[in-house]
Amino acid sequence: MRVMVLVKATKDSEAGTMPSMELLTAMGKFNEQLANAGILLTGDGLKASSQGKRVAFGGPGRTVIDGPFAETRELVAGFWLWQVKDMAEAVEWVKRCPNPMLGPSEIEIRPLFEAADFASS
Amino acid sequence: MAASETHQAIETVFRIERARLLSGLARMVRDVSLAEELAQDALVVALSEWPKTGVPQNPGAWLMVAAKRRAIDGFRRDRMLARKHAEIGRDLEDERDTSVGDIEAAMDDDLGDELLGLIFTACHPVLSREARAALTLRLIGGLTTDEIARAFLLNEAAVAQRIVRAKKTIAGAGLRFEVPRGGDRMERLASVLEVVYLIFNEGYAATAGEDLIRPGLCAEAQRLGRILAGLMPDEPEVFGLLALMEIQASRLSARSAADGSFISLTEQDRARWDQLLIRRGLAALERAKALGGADGPYALQGALAACHAHARKAEDTDWKRIASLYDALRVVMPSPVVDLNRAVAHSMAFGPEAGLMLIEGIDCADALRDYAPLPAAKGDFLFRAGRLAEARVQFERAASLSRNAREKAFLLGRAEACGG
Secondary structure, X not given: OEEEEEEEOOHHHHOOOXXXXXXXXXXXXXXHHHHHOOOEEEEEEOOOHHHOEEEEEEOOEEEEEEOOOOXXXXXXXXEEEEEOOOHHHHHHXXXXXXXXXXXXXXXXXXXXXXXXXXXXX | OOHHHHHHHHHHHHHHHHHHHHHHHHHHHOXXXXXXXXXXXXXXXXXXXXXXXXXXXOHHHHXXXXXXXXXXXXXXXXXXXXXHHHHXXXXXXXXXXXXXXXXXXXXXXXXXXXXXXXXXXXXXXXXXXXXXXXXXXXXXXXXXXXXXXXXXXXXXXXXXXXXXXXXXXXXXXXXXXXXXXXXXXXXXXXXXXXXXXXXXXXXXXXXXXXXXXXXXXXXXXXXXXXXXXXHOOOOHHHHHHHHHHHHHHOOHHHOEXXXXXXXXXXXXXXXXXXXXXXXXXXXXXXXHHHOOOOOOHHHHHHHHHHHHHHOOOHHHOOHHHHHHHHHHHHHHOOOHHHHHHHHHHHHHXXXXXXXXXXXXXXXXXXXXXXXXXHHHHHHHHHHHOOOHHHHXXXXXXXXXXXXXXXXXXXXXXXXXXXXX
């Protein structure tokens, strides 16, 4: 199965604080482990939401909203796409991730729809 | 956390570490079955310790230490293994007091080498192709015997027997679980890649509605290919094979219709091809080329797959490039099937006569005597050349050879279209 692993934003990431050298090195090593285990498909870090835009949909209307956005905890600061055997494997790999932020932070794991999910419908 | 959750977490950690653990242990005790037992023992210890202590910082190293201690205890206890004891026991005694930290450092150094050694051993040419595939899935992929049996449509006892025999053969041949460095390295590598591609193709051949473990073999093979690419970053054919698998896998969901029937490459909805896998495949192909391996059999097949991936519509396919890739492929991988595909490519690039000229040469190849695609291709060339009566004979012959009802109907339809 494929999962998207979402690193949630924090005040620091939203403020555009760049990660420390130590964190970059540790993340590099973790990424290498993921690649060597054959599970890493792709991944990247995202700039703060102040650099982002939203497009709101309502009927035929399209409204463009400029960042930054509130609800920091709901924002995404980075992502990976992994191919794993099951959610348990994804969870164990996420536990091995170095703390992605300076302070407390969260990583969310979401399975992707697969062809098999559509087979029965 | 509930006890059952803790157990599940421990078992998942074990699953992640298992191949590394086995490769370190197998090299130490030079016996796959014993390595498996020791690893299992280490899991039992973890299941009793970790719920109290929590999962250690480096669970892999912890499990390795636990397994090594079991090995030493086992050697001490068991007089039957006196010979082995004399052979390796001393080394083990020396390691008796090794700390997790030491092992951790050693594992990071040998990490790749030991795992690669296990892969090369599981894929050793002394074993049959089928045994190699089963053992690789068991040891590296961590599949159970039952899963392997279901994946290959075999009965479980037969697979178990195959694995037991393979382990005995490895022990009998005195293999040392090392990565070949000398003159036989290329041959041994070819054997590894062959096994990975065999696993991939078995998954690719699965049809809709079958046990999901079968198409799952594609993912298993891709994972193996990615692991190999990490462990052997300088081997062009590893990247050639990875490119081939990633690009072929990009079409997995586009190749079957809602009713489960097969959709040919030219008929597929290309918007459904997985662009991420295509990009990964193209990157692997670039890597193979950069390493000087553009002409390897897998890199050439990867390049062929890439030609289709590059074409947004079937009509955009660069058949001249495909024809020239087949010209190169038949040199490094001679086979009548490659020759047949080459004839088809030339017919698409240069017209039906070009195809007919090339197909004459393979017409009488024994290997393809009852191979439906041969007369089907010939019929297609003749049809496009306007030689309808001859085309009809070929389509009818192809239909009579086909064992697939849908394909048979399709070929009879083409025969019908030739008129009478």
